[in-house]
Amino acid sequence: MEAVSAEKLNIYYNGExxxxxxxxxxxxxxxxxxxxxxxxxxTTLLRVIAGIHQNYDGKLSIFGKEPDKVRDILSYVPQSHTLNERVPLKSIEVVSMGGLYRKGFVHTKIPREIKKDAKEALEFVGLADVKDKAFNELSGGQKQRVLLARALISHPRLLLLDEPLSALDPSARAEVTGILGKIKREKGISMIITTHDINPLAEVGDKIMLLNRKLVAYGSPEEVLKDDTIARVYGPQSKALRVGKRIYCIIGDAHFFKGGKR
Ligand SMILES: Nc1ncnc2c1ncn2[C@@H]1O[C@H](COP(=O)(O)OP(=O)(O)OP(=O)(O)O)[C@@H](O)[C@H]1O
Ligand SMILES: [Mg+2]
Structure with missing residues (x-):
């Protein structure tokens, strides 16, 4: 079964x-x-797949259906989350929101079964112990994991994550990447993850898309991560380095030592 199938997709804003x-x-x-x-x-492509932005032409199907018909089987975690940090919500309440939306609740006491699902989702992301802590007091990595738990509570078949690693330090990145690997292994959920830095995510990527308004390349990491391909997007200094089974990308403004000089 194909999770996503797109053919000659063009996406517009105000006719452009x-x-x-x-x-x-x-x-x-x-x-x-x-x-x-x-x-x-x-982000534009993710929003179209999520059924949020509908100004496109070409063919697009998600599990064989049109995007706006499958909202109940996908979860979308936006680039900068829109939770108001001044609202003192506990982590468990943030996760429960993912279940409340689905059931059509707007403002109500959280039903027991949703709280139970939320607790399980927090356990899955390794955060059972911060359940009653205020969301805005968590670290960046913990916040991102709470948002993943919130996306998982509705049992999606497709998870859309817009830059889940941005603004995280390397150890928080590793935390979040670990959870993404666990989602893939244990739940088998299809994922589309946008990123500026592919290296921390290398282990979870089956397919890589290079996009620069047009599709530059699409395929397996071996097919896409080559010097000449990434150079078409990030310039001639870009390199794909193979270390054992892994491919690392050095993109854009990396500085090399040349002949002992910087
Ligand atoms: N709501 C909008 N209305 C009009 N144009 C938009 C809108 N959102 C995005 N665009 C334009 O569409 C293009 C693609 O933007 P998009 O946000 O999808 O890029 P991106 O790859 O996610 O970038 P970033 O790495 O900065 O998140 C840009 O030229 C942007 O100005
Ligand atoms: Mg974006």
């Missing part, structure tokens, strides 16, 4: 084309890493 000619398929259970510079159209 923001994303052009995107064709790809993602199988159920696979993780796609979506890479591209600022303004490349990554």
């Amino acid at each position: 084309r923001a994303v052009e000619d995107v064709t790809f398929t993602l199988k159920e259970g696979e993780t796609l890493l979506l890479l591209g510079p600022n303004g490349a159209g990554k």
Whole structure:
């Protein structure tokens, strides 16, 4: 079964084309890493797949259906989450919100079964112990894990994550990447993850898309992560380095030592 299938997708804002000619398929259970510079159209593509932005042409199906017909089987975690940090919500309440939306509750006491699901979701992301702590007092990595728990509580088949690692330090990145690996292994949920830095996510990526308004490359990491391909997006200094089974990308402004001089 294909989780996502797109053919000649063009996406528009106010009549102007923001994303052009995107064709790809993602199988159920696979993780796609979506890479591209600022303004490349990554968020735009995710919002179309999430059924939020509908101004597009071409063919797009999610598990064989139109995007706006499958909202109940996908979860979308936006780039900068819109939770008001001044509202003193506990972690368990933030996670429960993912279940309340689905059931059509707006403002009510959290039903016991949703609280139970929320507790399980917090355990899954390794945060059972911060259940009653205020969300705005958590570390960046913990916040992102709470948001993952919130996305998981509705048992999605497709998870759309917009830059889940941005603004996190390396150890928090490793925390979040660990959970993403666990989601993939234990739940088999298909994921599309946008990122500026592919290296910390290398282990979860089955497919890589390079987007720069147009689709530059799509395929397995071995097919896409080559010097000449990434150079088409990030310039001639970009390099793909193979270390054992891993491929690391050095993109853009990396500084090399040349002949002993900086
Ligand atoms: N709501 C909007 N209305 C009009 N144009 C928009 C809107 N949102 C995005 N755009 C334009 O669409 C293009 C793609 O933007 P998008 O946010 O998808 O890029 P991105 O790859 O997610 O960038 P970033 O890495 O900065 O998050 C940009 O030129 C942007 O200005
Ligand atoms: Mg974006």
